[in-house]
Amino acid sequence: xxxxxxxxxxxxxxxxxxxxxxxxxxxxxxxxxxxxxxxxxxxxxxxxxxxxxxxxxxxxxxxxxxxxxxxxxxxxxxxxxxxxxxxxxxxxxxxxxxxxxxxxxxxxxxxxxxxxxxxxxxxxxxxxx
Numbered sequence: 682x683x684x685x686x687x688x689x690x691x692x693x694x695x696x697x698x699x700x701x702x703x704x705x706x707x708x709x710x711x712x713x714x715x716x717x718x719x720x721x722x723x724x725x726x727x728x729x730x731x732x733x734x735x736x737x738x739x740x741x742x743x744x745x746x747x748x749x750x751x752x753x754x755x756x757x758x759x760x761x762x763x764x765x766x767x768x769x770x771x772x773x774x775x776x777x778x779x780x781x782x783x784x785x786x787x788x789x790x791x792x793x794x795x796x797x798x799x800x801x802x803x804x805x806x807x808x809x810x
Contacts, residue, residue: 715796724750746778
């Protein structure tokens with residue numbers, strides 16, 4: 682039996698971590714940080730595969746990616762938001778996640794109207810994302 686076929690009472694669905702990537706973007710972060718110090722030059726992306734039994738899951742969302750580096754909430758609610766992406770393959774989910782996160786950082790910098798600093802980010806512990 683495959684893990685995708687497991688059904689347990691009171692459990693909506695199961696996801697499996699199927700890939701992890703280290704993304705280094707020193708050149709990019711150099712352009713968004715204020716000052717000479719680059720506090721975070723890389724981040725991790727984990728890709729999860731779903732059982733595809735979730736309601737409202739689309740055909741293009743078999744894999745979901747999340748970043749461990751989170752950006753301060755631009756709406757001012759005090760939280761942090763990471764990159765998220767979807768794809769029908771691991772590679773598509775990875776690309777979509779990284780593009781989403783880079784786009785969020787660029788948008789946040791425009792709203793902030795100056796370079797970013799260490800306090801604009803938080804790094805999530807390895808076992809928490």
